[in-house]
Amino acid sequence: MKAEFDIPVITHYPQTPAIQVDAMVHSQPFVAKPDIQEPLGFPGELVEDWHDKAIDKMGELLGKYRSLQVFMDACVKCGACTDKCHYYLGTADPKNMPVARQDLMRKVYRRYFTFAGKHFPKLVGAVDLTEEVLDDWYKYYHQCSECRRCSVYCPYGIDTAEITMAGREILASVGVGQKYSNEIIGKVFKIGNNLGLPEPALVDTLEGLEEEVKEDTDVDVRFPVDQKGADILLVTPSADFFAEPHVDGLIGYAKVFHQAGISWTLSSHASEAANFGLFIGSQGNMQRVAMRIREAALELGVKRIVVGECGHAWRVAYSYWNTLIGPFDFLDPNYPAPQHICESTYDLIQQGALKFNKEENDDKVVTFHDSCNVSRASRMGNMPGGQYVIPRALIKASCNHFVDMRQETIHEGTFCCGGGGGLLTDDLVELRVKGALPRMQALHEVIEENEVTHMAAICAICKSQFTKVLPYYDLGMDMIISVHQLVGDALELGVER
Ligand code: SF4
Numbered sequence: 001m002k003a004e005f006d007i008p009v010i011t012h013y014p015q016t017p018a019i020q021v022d023a024m025v026h027s028q029p030f031v032a033k034p035d036i037q038e039p040l041g042f043p044g045e046l047v048e049d050w051h052d053k054a055i056d057k058m059g060e061l062l063g064k065y066r067s068l069q070v071f072m073d074a075c076v077k078c079g080a081c082t083d084k085c086h087y088y089l090g091t092a093d094p095k096n097m098p099v100a101r102q103d104l105m106r107k108v109y110r111r112y113f114t115f116a117g118k119h120f121p122k123l124v125g126a127v128d129l130t131e132e133v134l135d136d137w138y139k140y141y142h143q144c145s146e147c148r149r150c151s152v153y154c155p156y157g158i159d160t161a162e163i164t165m166a167g168r169e170i171l172a173s174v175g176v177g178q179k180y181s182n183e184i185i186g187k188v189f190k191i192g193n194n195l196g197l198p199e200p201a202l203v204d205t206l207e208g209l210e211e212e213v214k215e216d217t218d219v220d221v222r223f224p225v226d227q228k229g230a231d232i233l234l235v236t237p238s239a240d241f242f243a244e245p246h247v248d249g250l251i252g253y254a255k256v257f258h259q260a261g262i263s264w265t266l267s268s269h270a271s272e273a274a275n276f277g278l279f280i281g282s283q284g285n286m287q288r289v290a291m292r293i294r295e296a297a298l299e300l301g302v303k304r305i306v307v308g309e310c311g312h313a314w315r316v317a318y319s320y321w322n323t324l325i326g327p328f329d330f331l332d333p334n335y336p337a338p339q340h341i342c343e344s345t346y347d348l349i350q351q352g353a354l355k356f357n358k359e360e361n362d363d364k365v366v367t368f369h370d371s372c373n374v375s376r377a378s379r380m381g382n383m384p385g386g387q388y389v390i391p392r393a394l395i396k397a398s399c400n401h402f403v404d405m406r407q408e409t410i411h412e413g414t415f416c417c418g419g420g421g422g423l424l425t426d427d428l429v430e431l432r433v434k435g436a437l438p439r440m441q442a443l444h445e446v447i448e449e450n451e452v453t454h455m456a457a458i459c460a461i462c463k464s465q466f467t468k469v470l471p472y473y474d475l476g477m478d479m480i481i482s483v484h485q486l487v488g489d490a491l492e493l494g495v496e497r
């Protein structure tokens with residue numbers, strides 16, 4: 001596929017690139033206009049006293065998040081993180097080294113919040129917050145997908161993702177927000193999902209899926225919406241309603257629920273699991289997005305909440321929901337609240353409630369891409385490492401041919417797809433293609449060595465990102481599939497439970 005930029009070359013072994021100063025200084029996402037900023041509680045444009053407001057906001061965040069204060073002070077410049085970021089590996093821009101990304105804020109922190117920085121700024125590398133610095137923040141805090149890979153290798157556990165979130169929060173608070181993420185959050189407030197898909201269109205889409213499954217299988221698999229008294233409320237990324245390969249995952253969930261005899265429903269009020277409030281570092285907006293799910297669960301009187309295949313949505317659900325929208329004392333205490341769809345299907349397999357004809361997937365040799373927010377920011381099931389074990393167990397239950405990618409690129413060392421953290425926008429295609437390089441490299445290896453044909457994932461952003469970037473690396477966009485597509489395709493429907 002042709003591009004207006006250089007597509008990285010996949011080599012026979014992974015290489016750390018030589019530094020190219022300012023290689024990505026031209027990359028930045030569109031800035032949000034006032035009509036997008038204001039509904040989220042942010043100023044419409046850069047405020048006049050932006051300097052003082054930004055410093056005040058930084059002070060507020062340093063007090064509120066003690067981790068941020070520790071991260072500003074703790075780095076010893078050991079360099080262990082420098083070659084761990086996919087954006088550095090793919091772009092060679094030294095500001096995409098995690099430590100350099102942190103230093104964009106650390107230099108300002110030193111100037112305004114440390115004794116040495118206030119009195120001897122040059123000696124400690126402290127700088128004033130100028131418009132140029134603010135500009136650099138906007139560019140390079142939007143070249144971090146908040147994937148947390150660097151923090152795995154940092155001896156002090158410094159989490160660049162949190163610094164990026166703080167950077168974006170400060171920027172938005174002075175009127176410089178990102179169009180893509182903020183527009184999406186606004187759509188959830190207005191309509192209930194990222195796509196702006198209203199209730200009638202949602203119902204129509206689900207009816208269409210019922211007909212499609214009936215045609216394929218001759219079985220009446222339902223896709224209920226707003227069904228009061230159902231046992232399970234399924235909240236899933238809205239991409240599952242129509243995008244490929246996401247929708248095949250939704251069909252897979254519905255088949256599983258059907259076959260296990262579970263009553264479930266979607267909600268038109270909470271028709272979105274994704275929560276971009278996380279990406280922009282805004283707890284207030286994250287809470288407002290998530291609250292719709294609590295409201296829907298109470299309104300529908302469900303006993304359980306299950307979350308579909310979406311990486312950051314699971315992180316928000318697993319790590320934040322209890323604080324933001326809990327307690328969940330109105331749900332059935334015999335089940336985790338919330339529960340991941342993979343965990344729910346895994347339990348049904350353990351109970352013998354599902355039977356598979358694995359030969360249905362014999363045309364595929366499958367590998368699995370661990371999504372960063374699931375791998376490094378949450379867990380799944382009641383076992384350590386369940387977030388790695390459970391999705392693989394589902395693939396192995398439904399496929400005869402599975403192979404993992406190189407060890408240091410999976411589990412907690414997984415590479416981001418390149419489009420996470422609010423960067424899945426067309427104005428950042430170059431960054432997305434370049435940032436996908438390490439994953440493409442590892443995928444290429446298993447294609448060459450094991451004849452892998454498909455890569456499964458449990459994240460809506462990863463699925464969309466790979467659909468877009470695979471062709472740039474001369475690979476088919478349909479290589480990427482949903483884990484529950486494999487499950488649904490191999491599941492024996494209609495046989496005795
Ligand atoms: S969090 Fe991920 S994207 Fe951000 S600097 Fe670290 S490795 Fe890079």
Ligand code: SF4
Nearest residue numbers: 075076078079081154
């Ligand atoms: S690994 Fe940690 S301590 Fe070392 S340079 Fe990177 S952020 Fe600093």
